Amino acid sequence: MTARRLDGSATAREIRDRVALGVAALQRDTGVTPGLTVVLVGEHPASLSYVRGKEKAAREAGMRSAIVRLPGDTGEARVLAAVEALNADPKVHGILVQLPLPADVDSRRVIEAIDPAKDVDGFHPLNAGRLLIGLPGVVPCTPAGVIALLKRHAIPLAGQRAVVLGRSDIVGKPLAVLLLRENCTVTIAHSRTSDVAAVASEADVLIAAIGKPGLVDASFIKPGATVVDVGIHSLTDEATVRRLFGGDDAKLRALRERGSVLCGDVHPVDGAGRAGWLSPVPGGVGPMTIALLLANTLEAARGCSASA
Numbered sequence: 001m002t003a004r005r006l007d008g009s010a011t012a013r014e015i016r017d018r019v020a021l022g023v024a025a026l027q028r029d030t031g032v033t034p035g036l037t038v039v040l041v042g043e044h045p046a047s048l049s050y051v052r053g054k055e056k057a058a059r060e061a062g063m064r065s066a067i068v069r070l071p072g073d074t075g076e077a078r079v080l081a082a083v084e085a086l087n088a089d090p091k092v093h094g095i096l097v098q099l100p101l102p103a104d105v106d107s108r109r110v111i112e113a114i115d116p117a118k119d120v121d122g123f124h125p126l127n128a129g130r131l132l133i134g135l136p137g138v139v140p141c142t143p144a145g146v147i148a149l150l151k152r153h154a155i156p157l158a159g160q161r162a163v164v165l166g167r168s169d170i171v172g173k174p175l176a177v178l179l180l181r182e183n184c185t186v187t188i189a190h191s192r193t194s195d196v197a198a199v200a201s202e203a204d205v206l207i208a209a210i211g212k213p214g215l216v217d218a219s220f221i222k223p224g225a226t227v228v229d230v231g232i233h234s235l236t237d238e239a240t241v242r243r244l245f246g247g248d249d250a251k252l253r254a255l256r257e258r259g260s261v262l263c264g265d266v267h268p269v270d271g272a273g274r275a276g277w278l279s280p281v282p283g284g285v286g287p288m289t290i291a292l293l294l295a296n297t298l299e300a301a302r303g304c305s306a307s308a
Helices: 008-030 045-060 076-087 107-113 125-133 141-152 172-181 196-200 238-245 249-258 268-274 285-307
Strands: 035-041 064-070 094-097 161-165 185-189 205-208 226-229 233-235 261-263
Touching: 008 045, 008 141, 008 285, 035 045, 035 076, 035 285, 045 064, 045 285, 064 076, 076 094, 076 107, 094 107, 094 285, 125 172, 141 172, 141 226, 141 285, 161 172, 161 196, 172 185, 172 205, 185 196, 233 238, 238 249, 238 261, 238 268, 249 261
Parallel strands: 035 064, 035 094, 161 185, 161 205, 205 226
Antiparallel strands: 233 261
């Protein structure tokens, strides 16, 4: 068996095209241009890369896009002040604080300071609560992207057994709620779950968001299951690349030329040989997250326009 590809790149492109049309229509009808601003603290290489990708995508969709850059030693008070300034700026419709923040900055306090109407990440407690009880609100981008990816490929959800590996507030928990909305029977498994592979192997739809490269091997996967790989890891060790990718010359060559190779939580060889559908890394969930961020920003601008 060779798994069919859940193509996040193509699906994200469709969503981004629709968002661009929506941005143009909003500008034409109301004069409002959606504005997205990212708050970036420090110079973490992965965070820099993510932020640049988000900024580029927003501009391509016709949005205003900006980055508020703060030094890595910025204190919590200054981060909160930056958020408050963006809350008060009528040209900013979406605020995203890039995580992780420095250890001495309380991430929860910063997220709670964001105006819930501008919280395009969907992390504010008000938006999390609305999601839980089924009220309209901002849905976190990665979980929303996973559901959109499954629906785009016509994966059956109602009545299916879904297992979410990972219980984070930003992926695992909200994704479980969204799967319940689709009438799945949902189990959340995590690091303390007894015989986690056995639990996972019962899933018709398996979401791997556990944060360990290549952990989900064939023993975790029911033959023919749909597997969505949320993890993304940069491998720099040749022994690890060989263990996960076998004798894949292209991966070894990429490691030597670029110094790293990307991998998800799913074992790339075992997963493709066991699953019916599998999202690739890269090209799976990552592009969907950015696409849904743009969609959330457009909706926030529409809401602002309607209430003006």
